[in-house]
Structures are given as structure tokens and as C-alpha cells.
Amino acid sequence: VYARSDLELYTFDFSDLENPVPAGTFSRRGSTVYDVAVSGDLACAARFREDLVFLDISNPVEPELISSIEGSTFFNLIIDESRVFYNTHGSINVVDVSTPENPVNCGLYHSQGHEIPFWNIAVGDDVVLLCADYLRIIDISDLDNIRRASFIYDEIDTDPKGADIQGDYAYVVYSGRDDGGLQVIDITDIEDPVIVGQGNQDCSYLDVVVSGNYAYAYGRRSLDAFDISDPFMPVCVGQVHYEGLRYDYYKWH
Numbered sequence: 117v118y119a120r121s122d123l124e125l126y127t128f129d130f131s132d133l134e135n136p137v138p139a140g141t142f143s144r145r146g147s148t149v150y151d152v153a154v155s156g157d158l159a160c161a162a163r164f165r166e167d168l169v170f171l172d173i174s175n176p177v178e179p180e181l182i183s184s185i186e187g188s189t190f191f192n193l194i195i196d197e198s199r200v201f202y203n204t205h206g207s208i209n210v211v212d213v214s215t216p217e218n219p220v221n222c223g224l225y226h227s228q229g230h231e232i233p234f235w236n237i238a239v240g241d242d243v244v245l246l247c248a249d250y251l252r253i254i255d256i257s258d259l260d261n262i263r264r265a266s267f268i269y270d271e272i273d274t275d276p277k278g279a280d281i282q283g284d285y286a287y288v289v290y291s292g293r294d295d296g297g298l299q300v301i302d303i304t305d306i307e308d309p310v311i312v313g314q315g316n317q318d319c320s321y322l323d324v325v326v327s328g329n330y331a332y333a334y335g336r337r338s339l340d341a342f343d344i345s346d347p348f349m350p351v352c353v354g355q356v357h358y359e360g361l362r363y364d365y366y367k368w369h
Contacts, residue, residue: 118159118173120149125161127176140177144169153193153200158182158216160200162190168202170216182216196239203237208244210259223259227252236323240281243306247276251288253306265306278323280331285312285347287331289321296320298333300347315342315350 117128117136124143130136144163151162157174168185187204194201198214199222210223227246238245242257243265255265268276274290274297281287284304290296297317302310319340321333329345330353341354 118152118154120152120161125149125152125159125171125179127173127179129176140175140179142171142179142181144181150191151193151202153195155195155197158195158213160193160195160213162193162202166190168193168200168211168219170213170219172216183219185211185219185221192235192237194237194239201237201239201244203246208237208246208254208262210256210262223256223262225254225256225262225264227264235276236278238279238281238286240286240303243281243303245279245281245286245288247279247288249275251276251279251301253286253303253309255306266309268301268309268311277321278334280324280326282326285344287324287326287344289324289333289335291320291322291336296335298324298331298342298350300344300350302347313346313348313350316340316352 117130119126124141127140128136129139149161149163153160157172159171159173161169168190170182171179172182173179189204191203200211200213202209206227208225212220212222235247244254244256246252246254250267250269252264253266255263276288277291279286279288284302286301286303288299296319298315299311300313302312319335321335324331324333329343331342331344333340339356340352342350343353344350
């Protein structure tokens with residue numbers, strides 16, 4: 117397991133789930149490590165207002181620096197095959213890491229001149245979901261011409277906070293003052309997305325991860341498991357409550 121905390125990246129050995137132990141660390145002088153993403157032997161760490169760091173984690177006990185990209189602000193990393201996606205205020209950036217020693221910027225989308233903070237992003241086949249004041253669906257089939265294909269706007273006082281994609285469906289969680297919920301969206305045609313299912317609209321969520329027939333929504337009061345074997349009827353089948361614990365983490369895996 118790879119986690120970040122302020123100025124350091126930590127690795128943990130979870131081979132014994134009853135007794136996880138620290139395995140290694142990577143630190144570099146500078147600003148806060150905001151997010152981390154892992155794919156195979158490559159880890160990518162975003163350092164807020166500093167740089168994007170690429171690490172060799174073939175030996176998790178001693179992560180080694182491969183390269184870095186300097187920049188102003190980095191949020192919310194996703195590694196998708198040989199590409200890294202990250203967002204800044206109002207934009208999505210794509211980096212080619214097929215050669216980690218020489219990462220290359222290969223795509224950029226800017227949200228019509230508005231520096232809107234994106235809570236989270238999700239990447240699918242030729243599509244990116246941007247969670248902000250409303251859900252933006254971005255066409256990335258041509259990295260030289262990344263564009264907004266469509267959007268979904270909820271007139272209710274809720275914002276999309278997190279999303280994941282599996283097959284032809286997007287799973288999006290919302291957070292509001294008194295409500296939120298899980299929304300299932302058919303994105304077969306990204307120009308015309310269709311909401312096909314909803315669940316637990318009285319719960320406020322911050323992020324969601326999909327695995328097989330289940331979606332796991334991380335909320336302000338609980339972690340909820342949804343059976344999504346029928347995307348049209350997601351059903352909450354389990355909950356873990358954690359009243360009194362901190363819940364200000366906006367991304368999890």
C-alpha cells in the first residue's frame with residue numbers, strides 16, 4: 117500500500133492484514149505530497165505547487181527517484197497504462213510516461229477560462245470525468261484536441277465529488293448540505309450521457325471506487341458498499357460507520 121503524508125511518501129506491507137507494517141519511505145525537500153498513484157513498478161507523486169515526481173518502486177522498501185516535472189499546482193493523479201492524468205485549477209493535463217526517465221506532456225484541456233477546482237477525476241476508454249461544480253465529460257480520443265463532449269448539471273444543491281468508470285457506465289457520488297448519493301450514468305455515447313440509476317440520495321459522499329459487481333462509496337459518516345450487478349438498480353448491501361473520525365480525505369483507492 118502506498119500513502120502520502122505531508123512531505124513524505126510511505127509504503128506499507130499488508131501481507132498480514134491483521135498486522136500491517138511500514139516498509140519504506142521517500143522524502144524530498146519541498147512542499148506537501150498531495151496525491152500518489154501506482155501502476156506496476158512505477159509510482160507518481162504530486163507535490164503541491166512544486167513538481168510531479170516519478171519513482172521506481174520495484175523495491176518498495178527503497179523507492180528510487182527516476183525523474184520529475186516542474187510545475188505550479190498538481191492534484192489528483194491517475195496512471196492509465198502509459199499515461200498520467202492530473203488536474204490543476206481548471207485544467208486536465210496528460211503526461212506520456214512510456215519512458216519514465218523522460219516524461220513528456222502530451223495533452224491539455226482547460227475549462228473555458230475558469231479556474232474551477234476539480235474534486236476528483238476518473239479515466240476510461242477515451243473519456244475523462246471531471247468532478248467540480250457539475251460533472252464534465254471530456255473526450256480524450258484525440259490528445260491534440262481534448263474537448264468537452266457533454267456535461268450533467270444537477271439543479272439540486274449537490275456537487276459531484278468522486279467518480280469511477282467500469283465498462284459503459286460511470287459511477288458518480290455527490291455531496292450536499294443534506295443529501296447526495298450515488299448516480300449511475302450510461303456513457304456509451306459520451307455526447308449524450310443518460311442517468312440510469314441512483315442510490316442512497318440521503319447520504320453525502322466524497323469518493324467512489326468500483327470493483328467487479330460492487331461500488332464502494334466513501335461518505336461523511338460511513339463507507340457504503342453497493343451491489344451494481346444491475347446498474348439500473350444499485351442497492352446498498354453493507355455499511356461501516358465511523359462517527360467521530362475525520363472524513364476530510366477526498367480521494368481513496
